[in-house]
Amino acid sequence: MLCAHLLCFAVMFLLISKRLHGQKMGMDLFALGNFLLGSAYVLQLLEGGPAWSPMSVVNHTLTLASPVVYWLGAMRFFGHAVPLLSPLLVFAALYSLAQVLVQWSLGPVARYAMLSGGSALLFFVMALTVIYGARTFAKDLYGEMVFFAALISGICVLNALKFMKLLDGGLDALQMDRQFQLVFYIYMSFLATVLPPSIVWLVLRRLTDQLRHIAARDPMTQLLNRRGLTEALQLSFNQRRAEHAHLLVVDVDHFKRINDTYGHHAGDTVLCRVAEILQATARRGDLVSRLGGEEFAVICLHTDFPGAMHMAERLRAAIETQTIDIAEGGHPLQCTVTVGVSQGFADAHALEAALQQADAALYRGKAAGRNRVETAGPSMATASYA
Incomplete structure (x- = not known):
């Protein structure tokens, strides 16, 4: 179900971005982020459990690349012309190499801990960015930014707990803690259900604000009419x-x-x-x-x-x-x-x-x-x- 949500919303974001033409507001990147995360969950289902294989390496790379793409999409939503292809490829190559080195030197537990710790760190940075935006460049979206910061903080905390469980008891301890796995899955499903409509709401809000701005301005001088x-x-x-x-x-x-x-x-x-x-x-x-x-x-x-x-x-x-x-x-x-x-x-x-x-x-x-x-x-x- 989680995979279906992510992939369906990826298609929806892509269709919306096509309709926005030159000003995509990051919707194409949100579509890519959903696609990467959905694909990672598909690979995880195909794996059937922790393993060391090329599929697992790709799975971990896609999982960690998705928040990077979401962050870049948010920057574009707020008007910052950030590049996508080069930083994404560099990140994927470096993290894939890091997985191989950690697997050979420290073992599989360290590789899975690196994924959870990296996810927690990335979502923490995203939450800080959202809070900063609510106080500076996105004051007009203060309520929405606080809401997003709370949601992102939740997934940050869950990944941090997963990281500590892996370090404490290894992969077996994580597999045995069914309650934690259930909470993690429910929260991710909740995010996959709530975040996409919220992003669409933000885009509609921004488009409405732009139309209001156009209606209130003289087209030649850009002064108030x-x-x-x-x-x-x-x-x-x-x-x-x-x-x-x-x-x-x-x-x-x-x-x-x-x-x-x-x-x-x-x-x-x-x-x-x-x-x-x-x-x-x-x-x-x-x-x-x-x-x-x-x-x-x-x-x-x-x-x-x-x-x-x-x-x-x-x-x-x-x-x-x-x-x-x-x-x-x-x-x-x-x-x-x-x-x-x-x-x-x-x-x-x-x-x-x-x-x-x-x-x-x-x-x-x-x-x-x-x-x-x-x-x-x-x-x-x-x-x-x-």
Whole structure:
């Protein structure tokens, strides 16, 4: 039954990886790991018991290679481009050679103990990696990582106990302890049943997060779009309810003239460069968004009105002093922006009113000559920018 679970899930992982195309998220390696472990159990059944033969050497190598492949698959799931073929072949060759040397020098008990001890060590490293990931690069999957760490720790402990039993009583003692063998088999069957659906759940979770990320981002500049800005602002206010924010609407001056003179490709280059400058100049934690066309928004969180005005001036000056290389014109281009600043607000539902205020201030700045910062007065809450 355990072999059937492993091999069936190996086929399922492989089919899923084929559907993921360029971004396989390690599913092809999880399929390979299941196949290696399933094949090792098939060879173990064919052996019928501890033995010294080429089949046994292959069995032990496949058994210990499977957690290595699982670990590499996990690294790929989290976006690390780790190689597979060369480290796997090197590991298989070295461990096969180590088996021959240990068998000839120390005997069969030492070879089987080496397998259990090596398995315990590898699963211990995997558990530590998962715990580290839950605290660093996989904070968004904290609950899932703790769950995986607990499961991996269980198989680590069982292999460590098996290692000690082998050293204490040899192969005969292990064969006689039927209760331990039953617990080991039940736990492995449990893992083979629970882990594959859990891995599929992680892949679906990651795909869903990616779709949510795409839906919240402007495809050209990768800044937040209007929807993403609203969601991020709501999240910020939920975390710090008493803080105030100010909205800055940033509009590129004479953008139509840039498009008409240099072409739309140059216009896109200008927008992308302005987005980079806004992102680099804004404080950490501030929200930067492209509202549409040549209009951007920066929400300064946890600041007062003088702080928002200072940030608006910093953004304006940073863009004015930058040159933008465009292929069509043959020379660097400089552009300016006008910035409208809203009154303070402390609720995501007040974003629309803040947009109206900042747009009205922006209109005044455009009418006054552009390349300037304008603020919204108390009476400007219902004005609009056309």
